Amino acid sequence: MTRERTLVQIALYAAIIAVLGLMPKFDLPLAGGVPITAQSMGIMLAGVMLGAWRGAAAVSLFLLVVALGAPLLAGGRGGLGVFFGPSAGFLLGYPVAAFVAGFIMQTLKNQPVLPVALVAAVVGGILVLYPLGIVGMSALGSLSPLDAAKASLIFIPGDTIKAVLVALVAQTVARGLPDALISRAS
Template sequence: MERNLTHIALFAALIAVLGLIPKIDLAAGVPITAQSLGIMLCGTVLGAKRGALAVLLFLALVAAGLPLLSGGRGGIGVFAGPSVGFLIGFPVAAFVTGWLMERTSLSPMVAATAASVIGGIGVLYVFGIIGMSVMLDKTLGEAAFLSAAFLPGDAVKAVIAGLVTQSLSRMRPASLLSRA
């Protein structure tokens, strides 16, 4: 139990640290950040349940007012902006990414990259596009078009998640809780 709590807190902190990388603002008001890499790693390393719990802890800290999102944003107000769909989708994306990791016997690199693409990009974009559509008063097609700007960077993050997961698997196989 203590070990699980430590892992959950550690990965919540990882997501926060990835928010220190300067954000790049897009015209839609949703920034490009490195934090989605943390969401992917929560799933690929911790697995479905622990990964989602780490993200929920991170979001609770953000809602409590800690400036943990990129650009030093925090507080309940961030859940009323154009990125609300992505924030709501974070724990679901981590869960799906972890769930996929837990159920495949592919190599950690291939499994983590594929799970990150499906969960960390596909699932997250469903929530993000809906959130942008509602908050920006755009059609789903217009919001999807705006979200396309994130795809190249997110594809790179999925590969990085695969590489990090593969490295952890080789160096410390027991640390890959999604495969335990």
């Protein structure tokens, strides 16, 4: 794969994550100021579709643009301040989550796409991301670690639906444009 094509793919998935920020966020008082957004689906998708390193690079590019002040997070948030609020653990965990999802896709590339993509999205986007998010909610929010862990439970149903959608997208792409599923390439 050419370097130019890789850069375009990284930029494309960073843009997809940004576009998902246009969907309204839902603020929940129980979650210590961490909103429900569609952007976590973009994180899962970047890892599942691009693989470990490219997925993490796409998410990191997105976060860099946010840090530079672009209001790309749901609700029009951006700038360095977002990395010092209760969402910081989730934001900083995004590249790790994408990396893990992509690593699982690459490791199990000879297995059926749908179940592997679902497992990858759940493991990266929930099991890996939530502990980092909980630490951020506790350290930078007004919640104890136990309360932050309890509050994060509210995100599980939505993130599970997002993981299923990501798996369905990966399956559809694998059938129609298998070369676009970079995480499965040899």
